[in-house]
Each structure stands twice: as C-alpha cells, then as structure tokens.
C-alpha cells in the first residue's frame with residue numbers, strides 16, 4: 075500500500091457518476107447556482123470533463139525548512155476580521171473557543187467541538203457558511219510526545235464544518251506556515267467547481283506561504299459524513315485534517331434509528347516525526363514496501379503514552395490535552411457516532427465493549443441499521459454507527475481502536491498498536507481526558523488480522539439508487555509498485571507514475587487547451603469518445619482520461635500490491 079495519498083480525482087468523480095446519488099435528492103437549486111471563481115467566468119465545465127488517474131508521488135514543493143524545534147511559531151491569536159453580514163460566519167458562532175484552555179504548546183483544545191448541534195435547523199434556507207482558517211506550525215504533544223504539527227485555528231484535529239445540503243461552503247484559508255499547502259474536501263462532488271477540489275497539480279495550485287485562498291463551493295446531491303485534509307505532500311498526517319458534515323432535510327427519515335446525540339469520532343495513526351522526515355526516508359532508493367510504521371494512534375487527536383517508554387523523545391503526558399479520550403453519552407438513549415479514519419496508512423478495527431454498533435451510514439450513503447461488534451475502517455472511510463446506552467449495571471465502557479498491524483512493513487519497537495477510550499454514561503455530553511480505563515468485556519470472537527475492508531455485502535441503502543444500466547466507457551488499470559531507475563520504488567497505474575506540474579495543474583492546461591482549440595485536446599473520434607489523451611499529457615507522469623461532457627465510466631483496477 076502506498077503511504078502517499080493515493081486518492082485520485084478519478085475515484086471521487088467515478089463515485090459521483092456511478093452511484094448517481096444526486097438523482098434521488100431534491101432538485102438542484104438553480105437560482106443560487108453560479109460559478110464562484112471570476113477568472114473562470116466562461117463556462118468551462120461545459121467543456122470536457124477530465125478524469126485524472128494518478129498514483130500520487132508528491133514532489134516536495136516548498137523548501138525552506140526551519141531547523142527543528144527552533145522557529146516554530148506559537149500562535150495565540152485567532153482571526154478577528156469582521157464577519158460579512160450576508161453570510162453565516164461560523165467563526166463567530168463559536169467564540170467560546172477563545173476562552174478554552176491553552177496547552178503549553180499554545181494550542182486551543184477542542185472540547186465538545188465534534189458534538190453536533192442538537193438544535194440544528196435541517197430546514198433552514200440555503201445559506202453561505204463561512205469559515206476563517208489560519209494555518210500555522212507549532213509544537214504539540216497529542217499523546218505526550220512533543221512534535222512539530224500543522225494546525226488549523228490552533229486546533230488539532232481541525233474545526234468542524236457543519237452545513238445543510240444546498241448550502242455554500244466558503245473557507246478562507248490563510249497559510250501562515252513555511253510550506254505551501256492546499257485543502258481537499260474529501261468526497262465532495264464539486265460539480266462545476268473543479269478548481270475548488272484542492273488537489274495540487276491536478277485541479278489547482280498550492281497556496282503559497284503568507285498567502286490566502288478562498289474555497290467556495292455549493293454542496294448538493296449528497297449528505298452525510300465527510301472530511302477534509304491537506305493535499306500537499308503528506309501534510310494531512312501532520313495535523314491538517316477535520317470533519318465535514320452535510321445534513322439532509324430528510325435526515326430523520328434516512329437515519330432509521332432516532333438518536334439523542336450525534337458526534338464525530340476521528341481515528342488516526344500517529345507518528346512522532348514530521349512527514350517531511352518520514353517521506354525522505356520512504357522515497358529513498360532500496361525502500362521498496364517500507365512504508366513508515368506509526369508510533370501510535372489517536373482518537374479525536376488524543377491518547378496517552380508512558381513517557382518512560384520513549385526515553386529518546388521529549389515527552390510530557392501531564393498536559394491537559396493528553397489523556398484517555400472519554401465521551402459522555404446520556405444513559406438509556408441512542409447515540410449516533412460518525413467514525414472517520416482520518417489517518418495516513420493504518421486500517422483500524424473499532425469497538426465499544428458490550429455494545430453493538432448499528433451501522434447506519436457508509437461514506438455518505440444511509441443504510442438500514444445492521445449490527446456489528448467490530449468495525450473495520452480504512453483511511454478516508456466513514457461509518458456512522460448508532461449505539462444504545464442501555465446497560466444498567468455499569469456506566470463506563472472501553473472503546474478500542476486497534477490498528478491492523480499485518481500491513482506494516484517493519485517492526486517499530488516504540489509502537490503502541492491501539493488507542494483505548496471510554497464511553498461513560500453521563501448527561502454532560504462532554505469529551506474529556508480520563509486517567510483510568512474501565513474493566514469491560516471484549517468480544518470473544520477472533521480479532522481480525524488481515525487488512526481487509528469491512529464486509530458490507532449485507533448493508534442495504536435506505537434509498538436504493540440504481541447504477542446506470544450501461545457505462546459509456548470502460549478502462550482497465552493495473553496498479554502496483556515498481557522499482558525503476560536509481561532503485562526507487564514508485565506506485566504505478568500501468569506504466570504511469572504521477573508527477574504533476576504544481577505550477578500549471580492538469581485542469582488549467584486543459585481549459586487553456588480547449589479554449590484555444592488546440593488540436594491536442596480534440597477528441598480522437600467525433601463520436602464523443604472517452605479516451606486516454608496521450609497527446610496533451612505525458613503518459614508516464616500524467617495518465618489522463620478525457621471525456622466530452624458528463625459520461626458514465628467504468629474503471630476496473632487490478633491491484634497487484636500485496637499490502
């Protein structure tokens with residue numbers, strides 16, 4: 075398995091067209107729909123749609139690495155610019171975050187940041203929800219071990235984006251870090267707003283240090299649990315991740331168990347080194363299949379390590395942000411937990427002792443409740459589960475998130491392969507750090523060892539959307555790792571290993587080429603065929619499939635990697 079973000083524009087776009095999600099929902103609110111980026115004021119989405127296939131090998135873009143530990147800025151202020159009266163400014167709806175306690179690293183701790191608003195108005199008129207984010211570098215000790223981290227508004231994980239379907243999301247990203255960056259909205263369709271997708275070198279340029287960029291896009295045709303993450307290098311694993319929830323006005327019907335609370339639980343593998351350091355090793359010669367092995371795992375950015383086990387690290391497990399992640403759930407009610415794997419590499423197996431998990435949503439698709447004891451969740455996946463707090467004899471239970479270590483290439487002597495949390499029956503609705511784990515009973519079935527997806531065969535969507543009867547085109551791709559020149563191992567689709575042009579992304583060149591009626595972008599045949607455009611794009615580094623207009627494309631990928 076590649077450590078680099080192998081997510082591709084294609085996988086997200088094909089998800090969009092093949093499940094035809096949009097068709098089942100309310101009609102597009104045409105009136106409020108407009109292109110948001112002035113430079114693209116011509117209707118470029120009417121031209122070809124590009125499907126870009128890539129295994130991402132992100133070439134480090136910005137340099138100027140500050141010596142470790144010497145120049146990390148400690149940011150204590152939060153953006154105080156005035157809100158636009160026409161928009162619903164989310165920053166100012168959450169002013170209580172200003173009074174939250176500060177950890178020694180200067181980071182504000184999100185408390186119940188990820189507990190969704192019980193008074194949320196699902197039927198509100200479509201609005202623009204605006205967020206102001208300042209991205210900075212600081213030192214933080216999520217599990218006790220201090221390390222450089224990248225933070226959004228001084229928070230780790232990042233702030234919650236919570237909107238209704240048909241709302242417009244506007245995020246002003248101010249990059250105050252030393253490196254360039256970009257934010258990708260994972261799973262969001264971006265129909266007509268491709269350039270807001272945040273994939274560096276494909277749909278956009280990175281945001282330079284000391285510069286801002288405003289992402290703006292409307293969400294429709296989808297609802298449920300999503301997330302966002304940096305899409306430059308492996309910055310996501312250095313802290314730039316967070317949840318994105320889209321409410322449907324039909325949420326109460328789509329979710330077939332009514333629940334008293336709704337919250338986000340993010341799982342992530344955790345590394346004690348900056349990814350810049352890990353990547354340099356991983357991408358070196360003779361490092362085939364030697365992905366960096368995590369040092370531990372976090373739940374909502376929290377865990378606790380025994381500092382004595384890590385004598386080579388600067389560690390303090392007594393700060394208030396460090397501890398056993400503990401969630402308050404009101405007794406005798408149902409509670410929705412949106413489990414998200416926002417990590418880089420590890421698959422997790424998640425459970426709450428003595429509680430069945432009724433899966434009710436998979437990556438934005440609501441499903442009929444189906445019980446599981448343990449939930450396998452791979453990076454980028456989201457599952458909603460509903461738990462019933464109906465046990466009377468105890469009030470506190472262990473939550474276990476175990477990394478499936480089978481796919482780790484090497485032994486890491488400092489690794490702790492799981493993070494444990496607590497579900498405690500209480501009406502406080504809080505997220506706190508506890509000191510002691512309760513002694514509750516693990517399920518007795520064998521623990522999953524293989525890195526396999528959850529078997530979702532028995533899950534049935536609440537609203538069944540038929541796949542298009544016939545695809546307009548079909549492509550077959552072989553994915554694997556190959557050792558090439560200089561004994562470098564690189565991920566490939568067929569003979570192509572992606573190496574984009576960060577200064578002139580695929581999308582921009584395509585728009586220019588189509589506008590200029592450059593023959594390299596002409597369809598090969600006049601029948602609107604979908605084809606690999608190897609005239610405009612260099613196949614070995616930028617395998618690009620071009621189509622005219624909206625088409626249904628089947629892609630069959632045979633994965634020859636053993637991980």
Ligand SMILES: *[C@@H]1O[C@H](CO)[C@@H](O)[C@H](O)[C@H]1NC(C)=O
Pocket residue numbers: 096097265266295
């Ligand atoms: C995408 O936008 C186009 C043009 O506005 C529209 O015709 C199409 O239905 C939209 N597709 C989806 C899936 O929403």
Ligand SMILES: *[C@@H]1O[C@H](CO)[C@@H](O)[C@H](O)[C@H]1NC(C)=O
Pocket residue numbers: 251252283284
């Ligand atoms: C960003 O701006 C600050 C203050 O103006 C300056 O010290 C710093 O060098 C700038 N960083 C970059 C990467 O240009």
Ligand SMILES: *[C@@H]1O[C@H](CO)[C@@H](O)[C@H](O)[C@H]1NC(C)=O
Pocket residue numbers: 134135136137138139211222252253307312348349350351
């Ligand atoms: C900045 O980018 C360089 C080059 O990729 C990398 O070595 C360094 O670790 C990055 N710094 C941070 C703070 O992400």
Ligand SMILES: *[C@@H]1O[C@H](CO)[C@@H](O)[C@H](O)[C@H]1NC(C)=O
Pocket residue numbers: 378379380381382391
């Ligand atoms: C925190 O670290 C100290 C050593 O600094 C250790 O004695 C203690 O047990 C650790 N706490 C936990 C919960 O591991």
Ligand SMILES: *[C@@H]1O[C@H](CO)[C@@H](O)[C@H](O)[C@H]1NC(C)=O
Pocket residue numbers: 529530531532
């Ligand atoms: C998944 O579960 C179904 C029944 O629920 C079973 O028929 C099928 O063999 C399972 N698939 C795998 C790969 O285990």
Ligand SMILES: *[C@@H]1O[C@H](CO)[C@@H](O)[C@H](O)[C@H]1NC(C)=O
Pocket residue numbers: 549550551552568606
């Ligand atoms: C990828 O390689 C396979 C096997 O050689 C071939 O059948 C397929 O057409 C190739 N796909 C593309 C998009 O070129």
Ligand SMILES: *[C@@H]1O[C@H](CO)[C@@H](O)[C@H](O)[C@H]1NC(C)=O
Pocket residue numbers: 583587590592593594609610611
């Ligand atoms: C047409 O596009 C190709 C590929 O981007 C480019 O190499 C070529 O220079 C363009 N031709 C003209 C006349 O602009």
